[in-house]
Structures are given as C-alpha cells and as structure tokens.
Amino acid sequence: MTGIVLVILAGSFLTLLLSASLFQEARREIASRVLSSELSAEVQVGGDVRLLPGRRIRVELTDIRLIDLVPSLQRRMHLDQASFDFKAERLLDTGFEIENLRVSGFRADFDRNTVEEESEPSDVVALILGTEDDPGAGLLAYFRHREVVLERLAVRYVDNVTGFRFDHNLDSFILAQPSADAPGRLLSEGSVNGKPFRLEGSFSPDHPFRSDMRLGKADIALEGLTTSSGEEYDGTLTLRTASLGDTLDATLLDGEFDGTAQLSASLFLAPGSLRLQDIDLAVQLDTGTNVTASGEVGDLLSLDAVDILADISLPATRGVTERVRYIDDLRFLGASALILGTDGDLRLDEVNLHTNAMDANFERIGPISVGSLHRQEDGALAVSEVDVKVGPPESPVASATGTIGNVLTASGIAFDGQIHIPGGYLVSFKPLDELGIFRGQFSASDAGGGFGIDTLSGEIAGNPIWSLSASLQAPDLKDLASLSADLSVDWKDLRAFQSKVGTAVIGVRDLQADLAIQGGERALSVESSFGVDGRSVDLSVEFGLDMEAPSLRGRLASPEVSLEDLNRVAEAILAIVDPKTAIVKESRSGRSPKPLVLEEPRRIVKPLVIDPDAPVESVFDWEDILRNADVDLGIRIGRLVGQQSVAALDSALSLQGGVLRLFPVRADFGPVAVDLSAWMDVVSAPDRLRLQGNMRGVDIGRLMRASGVDFPASGTVSGAFDLTTDLEEPSDLLLTARGAARLKLDTGQLGTSLLELAGRGVLPWLFSRDLARGGSRITCAVAPLGLERGILSIRDGVLETPTVQLVVTGAVDLRRESLELRGEPRSVGQPFERSPYPFAVTGPFAAPDVALQNALAPRGGPIRVKPHPNRKPCVPDRRQFRLARPR
Numbered sequence: 001m002t003g004i005v006l007v008i009l010a011g012s013f014l015t016l017l018l019s020a021s022l023f024q025e026a027r028r029e030i031a032s033r034v035l036s037s038e039l040s041a042e043v044q045v046g047g048d049v050r051l052l053p054g055r056r057i058r059v060e061l062t063d064i065r066l067i068d069l070v071p072s073l074q075r076r077m078h079l080d081q082a083s084f085d086f087k088a089e090r091l092l093d094t095g096f097e098i099e100n101l102r103v104s105g106f107r108a109d110f111d112r113n114t115v116e117e118e119s120e121p122s123d124v125v126a127l128i129l130g131t132e133d134d135p136g137a138g139l140l141a142y143f144r145h146r147e148v149v150l151e152r153l154a155v156r157y158v159d160n161v162t163g164f165r166f167d168h169n170l171d172s173f174i175l176a177q178p179s180a181d182a183p184g185r186l187l188s189e190g191s192v193n194g195k196p197f198r199l200e201g202s203f204s205p206d207h208p209f210r211s212d213m214r215l216g217k218a219d220i221a222l223e224g225l226t227t228s229s230g231e232e233y234d235g236t237l238t239l240r241t242a243s244l245g246d247t248l249d250a251t252l253l254d255g256e257f258d259g260t261a262q263l264s265a266s267l268f269l270a271p272g273s274l275r276l277q278d279i280d281l282a283v284q285l286d287t288g289t290n291v292t293a294s295g296e297v298g299d300l301l302s303l304d305a306v307d308i309l310a311d312i313s314l315p316a317t318r319g320v321t322e323r324v325r326y327i328d329d330l331r332f333l334g335a336s337a338l339i340l341g342t343d344g345d346l347r348l349d350e351v352n353l354h355t356n357a358m359d360a361n362f363e364r365i366g367p368i369s370v371g372s373l374h375r376q377e378d379g380a381l382a383v384s385e386v387d388v389k390v391g392p393p394e395s396p397v398a399s400a401t402g403t404i405g406n407v408l409t410a411s412g413i414a415f416d417g418q419i420h421i422p423g424g425y426l427v428s429f430k431p432l433d434e435l436g437i438f439r440g441q442f443s444a445s446d447a448g449g450g451f452g453i454d455t456l457s458g459e460i461a462g463n464p465i466w467s468l469s470a471s472l473q474a475p476d477l478k479d480l481a482s483l484s485a486d487l488s489v490d491w492k493d494l495r496a497f498q499s500k501v502g503t504a505v506i507g508v509r510d511l512q513a514d515l516a517i518q519g520g521e522r523a524l525s526v527e528s529s530f531g532v533d534g535r536s537v538d539l540s541v542e543f544g545l546d547m548e549a550p551s552l553r554g555r556l557a558s559p560e561v562s563l564e565d566l567n568r569v570a571e572a573i574l575a576i577v578d579p580k581t582a583i584v585k586e587s588r589s590g591r592s593p594k595p596l597v598l599e600e601p602r603r604i605v606k607p608l609v610i611d612p613d614a615p616v617e618s619v620f621d622w623e624d625i626l627r628n629a630d631v632d633l634g635i636r637i638g639r640l641v642g643q644q645s646v647a648a649l650d651s652a653l654s655l656q657g658g659v660l661r662l663f664p665v666r667a668d669f670g671p672v673a674v675d676l677s678a679w680m681d682v683v684s685a686p687d688r689l690r691l692q693g694n695m696r697g698v699d700i701g702r703l704m705r706a707s708g709v710d711f712p713a714s715g716t717v718s719g720a721f722d723l724t725t726d727l728e729e730p731s732d733l734l735l736t737a738r739g740a741a742r743l744k745l746d747t748g749q750l751g752t753s754l755l756e757l758a759g760r761g762v763l764p765w766l767f768s769r770d771l772a773r774g775g776s777r778i779t780c781a782v783a784p785l786g787l788e789r790g791i792l793s794i795r796d797g798v799l800e801t802p803t804v805q806l807v808v809t810g811a812v813d814l815r816r817e818s819l820e821l822r823g824e825p826r827s828v829g830q831p832f833e834r835s836p837y838p839f840a841v842t843g844p845f846a847a848p849d850v851a852l853q854n855a856l857a858p859r860g861g862p863i864r865v866k867p868h869p870n871r872k873p874c875v876p877d878r879r880q881f882r883l884a885r886p887r
Helices: 002-019 021-039 088-092 123-129 244-250 423-427 494-501 563-577 622-628 700-706 754-760 762-766 769-773
Strands: 042-045 049-052 056-067 074-087 099-112 148-159 165-176 184-192 195-204 207-215 218-226 233-241 259-270 273-285 290-299 304-313 332-342 345-355 359-369 372-375 381-390 398-406 411-422 437-445 452-460 466-474 484-491 511-519 523-532 535-544 551-558 630-637 649-656 659-669 672-681 685-699 716-726 738-745 748-750 776-778 780-788 791-800 804-813 818-827 839-844 849-852
Touching: 021 042, 021 049, 021 056, 195 244, 218 244, 233 244, 244 259, 290 332, 381 411, 398 437, 411 423, 437 466, 685 700, 716 780, 754 804
Parallel strands: 099 148, 551 630
Antiparallel strands: 042 056, 049 056, 056 074, 074 099, 148 165, 165 184, 184 195, 195 207, 207 218, 218 233, 233 259, 259 273, 273 290, 290 304, 304 332, 332 345, 345 359, 359 381, 372 381, 381 398, 398 411, 411 437, 437 452, 452 466, 466 484, 484 511, 511 523, 523 535, 535 551, 630 649, 649 659, 659 672, 672 685, 685 716, 716 738, 738 780, 748 776, 780 791, 791 804, 804 818, 818 839, 839 849
16 A cells, blocks of 8 residues: 555656646756757757656757757757657666657757868768767767657858858758658758758668759759668769759859759768769850869868869850950860869869960879868858969979969959979970079969969079079960060070080070060060170061961161071070970989979870960961061161171061062172062962062173183173072072073173174274274173073073174073073174174083084075164164165
C-alpha cells in the first residue's frame, strides 16, 4: 500500500514539475541545459516549456534563443515555437536523441566580420558538413534520421568580409521519414534574395539520393549515393540557367550581361572536402560570347589540385572578322588557357590570346593567388590581393599585385609590379645574368578609361658590355594619344657582346640607339638616333594609324654614313634578336641552355613573344593597305662612305597608289653623273623595278670602243633613259631589263680624219682641213638605244662633223657578248649619194671584225638633193631633204 502511495505521489510531483507554472523556471533551466549540451551551443529558453509524458515525451517550447552555434559569426537566432520528441528510456542514458522536430517562426541573423585564419574549412561549412575529426557534427548527418518541419523561416546571412548577403524567407522546410525502409523526403519553398526558391529531394543510405532546386530561373540537380554512415556523398551535379542575369541577381551581383549556362560535374562531398570531376561548363552570353571549361578540382574548398582547360570566344570568331583599321578597332576575339592550382594558388599555362590583328602565345602566367573575393555595395564582384607571376617559378621575370574592382565586367583593375629580366633572355644566351639584369617597375590600371600601363621604367646598368634603359606610359592601350615611350641602348663594346653571345663579330665597335615615341589621335611620332663608331643617323617620322590607308611622313638625315657599317650593323642586330641565327653558347655547367625552362623538362618552352607564324593574312588585306598607303620620307645624307658611285644623297621616298618611288637619286660613276628616279608597283608587279632619269659625263671614246668602233674621240655624252628590270634575277639585272635610252653629244673631237675619207672620198679628203689638222670636229652625236632582254639595239644613230654624217644601225647581244653594227658615212645633206666606205663591225666583244662593205648608192644612180632650209644636225638626212631641179 505504501508503495502505491509513493508511486502516486511521484507521478503527481512529476506532473506538477512538467506542467505547473510553479516549476516553469526550473523547466526552462533544464531545457536550456539539455539542449545546450545536445547542440554544443548555448540555448536560452525565454518562454514556457511543456513536457507531455508518454513512451515518447514531447517537449514544447516558446521563445528560444541560440547563441554561439557558429562561433565565428555575430548571430541572433530566435525560434517562436518549437517542439520535439524523444524516447522516455533515453532519460536513463547520458543523453537523448531529438526526434520529430517542428519549428514555427524561425528568425536568424548571421554577421561575419572577421576572417578566421585557422578555420579551414569555414565554420559555416563545418556546421553543415561537419569536420574531418568529427563528421557526425554536421547538420546533414544530425538530421539524416530525423523528421523536421520548419515553418515561417527568415534567415539573413551577411558576410562583411566578402560583402555577400543572403535573405532566406521560407514558407516551409520539411524533412520527412515515412518509414525505415522508404527514402526520406525533403521539401522547401520560399524565396532567396527575392527570387522564388523551391527544393525537393529524396535521400536514404540504401537508395540513390536526389535533390532538385530551383532558384529564380536556375535549376540545380544533385543525384547519387551516400555512404552507409551518411557522411559522404558521391553523385552528379547539373546546373542550368535560362538567365545568367537573373542568377546573378539572386546573389545580388551585377554583371551587366545576360545569357544561359549549363554545368555538369561528378561530385564527391565529405567532411572537410568537396571534389569535382568531369567538369563540363558551357556559357553563352547574349552578346554572342561563348565560354567553355572542362577538367577537375581536387578540393573546391581549398582550391587544391585544380586542372581546368578554359576557352572564351567572341562572336567575331564565328563570322567575318573585321579588319583592323585603327588601333581602337582592335578587338579581342578569344582566349584559351590551362588553369592549374595547388593549395589555393592558381596559375595559367599555355595561354593563347586571339585578336583581329595577331595572336599571342604564353607558356605560363602564374602562379596566381587571390586574397579574397568581395561583393561591393553596387553589386560588383571585386578581387583583392591578386598576386601574379610570369616566368619560371624559381625566378619569375615579372610579378604584380593588385585588385580587380569587378571581375564580371573586367573593370576597376589596378596592379603594381616589378620586372626582373636577365639580359640573356633578350638574346637567348646563357648564363642568363652575364649580360646584366633588366630591373624595373610598372603600374597598370584601367583608370584612363581602358586598360593601360600608367608607368613602366627599367634599365640594365653596371654591365661593361652594354646598357639599356626604357620607359613607357600608355594609360589606355587603345588610345595612342596617351602613348609615350623612350628606349636607349648602348653597346659599349659590340664586338665583345657578339663574341659572348656567339654571333659573327663585325667591324663596328660602338653602337648606340635612342628611340622616342609620342602618340597622337591618328598618328604616332617617332624620333630616333643611331650612332655607329662616331657617325650618327637621325630619323624622324610620323606614322598615320589608319591600318587600311597608313601614312608616313618624315625625314632621315646624317652628315656622314658608311654603307658598309650599316650593313654590318643590320646583320649584327638580326643575329642578336633572331634566335634562329644566333649561336647560343654552352653554359658553364656544360648543359645546352633552353629559354624559359620550366620545372617540367618534358615541356617545349616558347619565349614570351607574339607567334611569328600567326595567320595575319586572314586579317590584313595587304594589297589594299599598300594600294592606299601614303608615304613621304625625305632622305638627306651629306656623305656616303664606302660607296664610290653615290657620294651623297638628297632624295625622297614615296608610296602612293601602290607605287613605290625613290627620287631623285644622284649617283657618280667616276666622271659620269646619273640623276634617276626609281618606281615599283608593289601591288601589281613587285618584282619589276623601273628606272628613269638622265646621265651626263659619258666619254664618247669609251662609248665607241665599247661599240667596237676604235676611233680616237673626245667629248662627253649626256642622255635620258627609261628602263625596267626584273628583280627576280638580281644578278642579271641588265640582261632582264627592257626600255630605251637616248644619248647625245653636243661638241667634241675625233682624233682622226678618216671619217672625212669614209664619208666624202679620197680627193675631197686629200684637200680637207681635217687632214691637215689630223682630226675632225664633232658637231653632234645622237644614239637612240633600245634594250630588250639582253639585246641592245641602235637605229639611226648619228655622228656628225661639219662635212660628214655617219648613220649607225645594229645591235649588241649582251648575253652572248657579241655585236653586229653597220655604219654608212655620207656628205652632210646628201643622204642618197653613194657612201664611199660603208663598214660593218661584227663578232665577239673580245675580238670584233671590222670590214668595209660595198659602196652603196640608190637604184638608178645618185639622186641630187638640196639641203633642207631648216635642216637639224644629228637627224638622218634622209628624213630632211628637198629634191634638186634637174639641170
């Protein structure tokens, strides 16, 4: 009886304890303490606590606050009402398991203000997934076998470190467990940052899990298998969005673009790690730009073992590419790169950049490390503490740190960096540092409206062989008006430099080059000066930047130039800058050096230069460019050393309508002076050169001897010529030439009177003054010449004295080195009388045969004519006469 009474009293006391208001505070303390222990966080119950006894005890609470659930966050978590069940027998154990959790009116504010350096992964990730040391501590594992019903949820997460904010307003979140054998069901509806949100899924250790989420216009699906413990997930992730702009809006980002995207990947999720494999990403923007990526990420949480091939192409690559006319017509057409990452550091390998002007290939850009991503108040996604290195990892040639104000629009860029380039890199020489180090610094940004180099300066100093300094300012690379550059190179001992780098040593010792470039709206001004062993050449030009109709205006001037030195310098520079012609010396270690060697010796490394094999023909129409180009370059050289024929040059080089012209050019060949102009149609006939001009000072005696006529003579010949030659056979220019020339002599002397004998006969000759003087005065001489593929012809060439006219006709074969000429001397004004002694010169140049011909007279006998009243000397008389009246 006593036992029954005790049981009744105990039951009554327990009932009072569970429900009476007298014990309300005790129930609060007990509930707060038990829940704090269960959740490993401080829980404060401010309202009533009711316990409904049974085999499953139901606990109903109101006004609950959770504190320190996520240690690194400033948080406020409040539950209006909550209820859960637990088995009564668990009260005898050290703990109990919450079942059938139902919450109504859940509000939570999370504010992250600091970066936990040692928190990896972050506390939020650990809250959801657990940690490697305690995988069961994550919410996913905790609620895997529990039923959860949450209603009217309002969760705000503000990350003041990254700037991201997420406002979740969910009408419901239901996690149901129909039976032990059936898979669990997950359902949630509401909004995230104002975008409609729905989540539906199923899960079970023994069945494939699947979850389908829709956020705005984006659909995300995850399906696969869980391990028996439910702590690891192995599945496939797919994402499709019909509007990238809408998806960015859901994250409160402003990308200023729209488009579609698809992503698929194999996913392995475990406490402390998230691996993605078989990544396949395809993005198509509304502008027509396509972005694709494929590869894998060993751990997305730490950015480790990243290996992704990315490619971006703009619409122009899939249609007709617009040719570059001005530099602001330059268009980025696409890029591809291999993105590699280790422990949070990324690098770009095998980078290929494509534009509508040229392509560029880089073996490596990186490693690239990113300090943090941060969302700005205006929706921009900023990147801070970006660190980029270029070149071999052990000794990068350039490094830069900076920020990107908006990654999505590639704007707000600002970088500062250093340059450390061994001089050997510039000439493919090892050891690299024996030619000095180019040390400099630079800053780059888009503050000028477009991306550009605000400042760049550097130098190679302290090297006994050479020195180099350079500076550059180009605040907007597409606005040449802002361009300013200076370059100075001084080879103090060029021969020692060439000997060291292994190229042929030339006779030039000192070589200096100074270059100054100043940009303009549509032109580029270049002032340059070159010094070769004390001789200087100044070049000042202005380039017009219309790529389809380029122009050049300027002048080249020098008091004295050695053509031999210029030729040597050109050969030396080509040998230095062209790796194909340079002989690279062995390094001290005895190994064959390779430029830009990476840590992977199997890779074939290319220097950081524009690919010379890029197919620029598909971009530039060179015929149109040359046809529309306008070039006018004045050339004035006071004295040309080492060139006997051209002592000085005062000329102009022009290119108009596709015709290249150099005029005038004065060349001196001993006493002979030539003034000529040169033409070339670089579009229609680039292998043909036309020379037109005048010459004077040709000795008639030499000319006659060259023609096989060995008459002593004196006097100088002048004339005009118009010749076209074939440049495809530069060693046989004269043999491939065609054209005409007209040589003329005004006065002169013949050292013999035989011309009088040949033209008038014996008796007149015996009584002539010329015989007494031992020579004849030349009134004039004219030689009309034609040249056609090695045949020099003369038709009606005239040599005239006061009494005799000699008419010469024939040809000289320059290929066979032979000649065939015929001369007919007659009295002046009598073209139809018999020529007393006509002659012919035939045979090879070395031993021509001179023979008298039969005397010629017209058929029917001689015809007497009267001299024409307006007779002109050196015009064949048969073209100017009047018939005499018969006697």
